[in-house]
Amino acid sequence: xxxxxxxxxxxxxxxxxxxxxxxxxxxxxxxxxxxxxxxxxxxxxxxxxxxxxxxxxxxxxxx
Numbered sequence: 845x846x847x848x849x850x851x852x853x854x855x856x857x858x859x860x861x862x863x864x865x866x867x868x869x870x871x872x873x874x875x876x877x878x879x880x881x882x883x884x885x886x887x888x889x890x891x892x893x894x895x896x897x898x899x900x901x902x903x904x905x906x907x
Contacts, residue, residue: 859876868876 857875857879859879865873
């Protein structure tokens with residue numbers, strides 16, 4: 845009995861910077877763009893939080 849595509853667990857999307865993109869479909873490329881954009885937002889939020897903590901510490905110790 846053949847398994848349907850929808851029944852198989854999807855492989856987790858990962859991306860390695862600089863990897864060969866020639867074998868990826870348009871859909872796979874689009875998924876990776878979405879993944880990377882989401883990661884950029886997460887990184888920017890983390891940097892903002894760390895910057896705020898650092899600035900608060902600097903302000904406290906300069907007083």
